[in-house]
Amino acid sequence: MASSFVGTLLPNHFTQTKHSAVPASRSGAPRRRRVHLATTRAETMTTVIEKLGIKIERNPPESKLTQLGVRQWPKWGCPPSKFPWTYEAKETCYLLEGKVKVFPSGSNESVEIAAGDLVVFPKGMSCTWDVSVGVDKHYNFE
Structure with missing residues (x-):
C-alpha cells in the first residue's frame, strides 16, 4: 500500500x-x-475583526503599513496599568508591543488587542484600557 x-x-x-x-x-x-x-x-494570514465599534486588523501586510505611513506616526507607550479613556477624534494605531483589554463604556464585553494589531477606535468612544503587558504603539488621530 x-x-x-x-x-x-x-x-x-x-x-x-x-x-x-x-x-x-x-x-x-x-x-x-x-x-x-x-x-x-x-x-501570513490577515484577519479583520470589528467588535463593539473597534476595528482590528491582525497581521496587516507591511505594504499596508507603508501605504498608511504608520512608521512615521508618533509613538506612545505605557506600562501595565488600568485607566479610562475617551477618543475625541478617530484614532488608528499599530501596536509594536503589548497586550490590552479594552472595555467600551456601557458594555460587559471587552476587546483584546496585542502586538501586531492595526486598530481603529471611533471618535467619541469612551472606554477603559486594562494594559496587562506594557504598550508601545504608533498612533494617528484624524
Whole structure:
C-alpha cells in the first residue's frame, strides 16, 4: 500500500519534497515515487475583526503599513496599568508591543488587542484600557 504524504504550508516557510516508498515492482524491487509539493511561500494570514465599534486588523501586510505611513506616526507607550479613556477624534494605531483589554463604556464585553494589531477606535468612544503587558504603539488621530 502506498504511503501518503500530507503537507502543511506554514507562514514564511517553504514546502519540502518527500520521497515515499510504494509497493514493490513485479521484480520485487521497491519502487520510489517522488511526491512534490509546490514550492511557494505562504503569506501570513490577515484577519479583520470589528467588535463593539473597534476595528482590528491582525497581521496587516507591511505594504499596508507603508501605504498608511504608520512608521512615521508618533509613538506612545505605557506600562501595565488600568485607566479610562475617551477618543475625541478617530484614532488608528499599530501596536509594536503589548497586550490590552479594552472595555467600551456601557458594555460587559471587552476587546483584546496585542502586538501586531492595526486598530481603529471611533471618535467619541469612551472606554477603559486594562494594559496587562506594557504598550508601545504608533498612533494617528484624524
